[in-house]
Amino acid sequence: MKVLICAGPPTSGKTTVLKQVVKKFKDEGKRLAYIKIDVQFTEEDEVFRKQFDIPTKKVYSGELCPDHCNVMIMGDAIHWAMENNTDILFVETAGLCLRCSPYVESALGMVVLEATSGMNLPKKIGPLLGLADVAIITKIDLVSQAEREVFRANVLKASKVDIIETDALHGINIGRIVKRINDANDISDSLLLKGNPPVGVCTICVGKKEIGWQKHFGVVRPLEGDVFYRGE
Amino acid sequence: MDINYLEIIGGYGRHGAEEPVRKVSLKMGDIVSIVGPTGSGKTELINDVERFADDNTPSRRRLLIDGKSVPEESVGDPSKNPIALITQHTNFLSDLPVQEFLEIHASIRQAGHTESVIERTLDFANQLTGESIILDSAMTELSGGQTRALLIADAVVIGNSPIILLDEIENAGIHRTKALELLKNYRKIFFFVTHDPRIALLSDFRIVMKGGAMQKIISRNEKEKKIAEGIKKMDDVLSDFRAKIRAGDSLEEDEFERRMKELSYN
Numbered sequence: 001m002k003v004l005i006c007a008g009p010p011t012s013g014k015t016t017v018l019k020q021v022v023k024k025f026k027d028e029g030k031r032l033a034y035i036k037i038d039v040q041f042t043e044e045d046e047v048f049r050k051q052f053d054i055p056t057k058k059v060y061s062g063e064l065c066p067d068h069c070n071v072m073i074m075g076d077a078i079h080w081a082m083e084n085n086t087d088i089l090f091v092e093t094a095g096l097c098l099r100c101s102p103y104v105e106s107a108l109g110m111v112v113l114e115a116t117s118g119m120n121l122p123k124k125i126g127p128l129l130g131l132a133d134v135a136i137i138t139k140i141d142l143v144s145q146a147e148r149e150v151f152r153a154n155v156l157k158a159s160k161v162d163i164i165e166t167d168a169l170h171g172i173n174i175g176r177i178v179k180r181i182n183d184a185n186d187i188s189d190s191l192l193l194k195g196n197p198p199v200g201v202c203t204i205c206v207g208k209k210e211i212g213w214q215k216h217f218g219v220v221r222p223l224e225g226d227v228f229y230r231g232e
Numbered sequence: 233m234d235i236n237y238l239e240i241i242g243g244y245g246r247h248g249a250e251e252p253v254r255k256v257s258l259k260m261g262d263i264v265s266i267v268g269p270t271g272s273g274k275t276e277l278i279n280d281v282e283r284f285a286d287d288n289t290p291s292r293r294r295l296l297i298d299g300k301s302v303p304e305e306s307v308g309d310p311s312k313n314p315i316a317l318i319t320q321h322t323n324f325l326s327d328l329p330v331q332e333f334l335e336i337h338a339s340i341r342q343a344g345h346t347e348s349v350i351e352r353t354l355d356f357a358n359q360l361t362g363e364s365i366i367l368d369s370a371m372t373e374l375s376g377g378q379t380r381a382l383l384i385a386d387a388v389v390i391g392n393s394p395i396i397l398l399d400e401i402e403n404a405g406i407h408r409t410k411a412l413e414l415l416k417n418y419r420k421i422f423f424f425v426t427h428d429p430r431i432a433l434l435s436d437f438r439i440v441m442k443g444g445a446m447q448k449i450i451s452r453n454e455k456e457k458k459i460a461e462g463i464k465k466m467d468d469v470l471s472d473f474r475a476k477i478r479a480g481d482s483l484e485e486d487e488f489e490r491r492m493k494e495l496s497y498n
Contacts, residue, residue, distance in 0.1 A: 115325075116325050118327050119326050119327055119328045119333075120327075142325070143321070143324075143325055143326070144318070144319060144321050144324065144383055145282075145316060145317050145318075145319070145387070145391075146333075146337055146383060146386045146387070146390075146391070147324060147325065147326045147333075148310075149310040149337060149340055149341075150326065150328070150333055150336045150337050150340070151326070152310065153310075153336055153337075153339075153340050154336070170290075171290075172283065172289070175288060
């Protein structure tokens with residue numbers, strides 16, 4: 001079984017790209033499963049189930065950080081997909097915090113970026129791009145060819161990934177994405193995150209609302225100076 | 233990339249019927265325009281050319297360069313892309329300063345001597361605009377005309393592309409006549425999507441679009457060449473009056489009459 005983990009900032013076009021890709025694989029007769037991780041609302045699982053008649057699931061991360069949640073549930077999700085005799089499992093992440101990356105070794109990591117975003121975006125999103133295997137640049141129909149080329153160069157400057165540019169709404173270059181997924185390896189038994197998550201579990205994530213490092217525990221930092229550990 | 237000729241192999245129109253024009257052949261130096269009402273598929277046709285369509289776009293057209301479809305490697309790598317498309321965009325979304333943007337683009341398209349390339353690009357663009365483009369300003373601050381002028385200059389000078397596609401160059405608030413004059417100095421294959429008779433009659437032939445399909449090809453004959461001269465004069469008169477209004481001048485009746493008379497005596 002192959003596992004595709006799709007990440008990217010909100011509204012970058014992850015769902016649109018995945019819909020086109022799933023449609024192509026479906027036409028090829030592949031057995032697919034889809035799981036969507038989001039914070040508090042998503043209906044993509046319903047959409048994929050109705051439109052493509054494939055097993056789907058949704059996970060609300062709620063109080064957990066979505067990428068932490070992703071780590072917690074991924075093992076079960078792969079097990080679930082295997083039980084369904086899946087050829088390819090699609091995992092669409094919430095794509096909110098840009099410090100973590102949800103990619104797992106031996107799964108294909110795909111980041112979706114829009115050509116219309118700032119030219120410096122590739123520098124800002126760290127491991128989300130740096131640890132991806134392939135970067136999909138969407139909405140290329142909305143910018144000039146020159147801007148497309150410069151954005152592409154900035155992505156490559158930040159990370160040596162494969163790049164596929166697409167206008168997913170009109171199905172442009174979807175064939176190349178499908179080919180890239182077909183070329184990916186099967187998932188291995190030992191599942192490891194590609195990147196290190198941020199240090200510690202933060203007290204803000206678990207619901208402490210007070211402002212100021214003095215109110216928090218674990219790894220904290222003042223305005224001036226380095227991070228340090230505070231606690232037992 | 234050296235190119236001798238380019239062919240478009242006809243596909244299907246919007247309702248699935250075969251396009252009446254089965255093949256268009258162009259050699260280096262040819263100028264072709266694409267005409268037809270709004271929604272007839274003009275932009276789609278040049279998009280097919282820009283994407284090296286190979287039976288993989290909705291129209292199922294194919295593009296052949298020197299008789300062959302284009303290998304995927306050159307589709308991915310911008311420095312090998314022989315085609316530049318200037319779309320109808322009249323604003324940039326890129327938040328970089330003009331200088332930095334052009335530097336990056338020049339370094340992708342042609343290594344070395346970036347400085348002189350940027351100078352030539354800016355000089356080309358500024359001949360087409362009312363107000364000069366300043367290198368320090370952000371791309372997003374440029375006006376519609378400045379944006380379009382810079383896109384054309386960038387495609388011709390930095391892109392150095394042998395095939396250039398221009399979508400409705402007339403609607404951009406640039407010096408259209410000057411643009412045509414400058415472009416004619418370059419030996420390339422030009423596609424003009426246009427509603428403008430002057431531009432349409434400048435081309436060697438024109439592709440007529442209807443219902444998403446290439447309907448027919450009209451070659452410019454001797455009669456049309458003569459008419460083109462007349463249209464050019466009419467257009468110049470109109471351009472001069474437009475320039476006066478733009479410059480904040482008032483129009484004088486005797487000058488108007490004189491110009492109209494000149495037209496009818498010619």
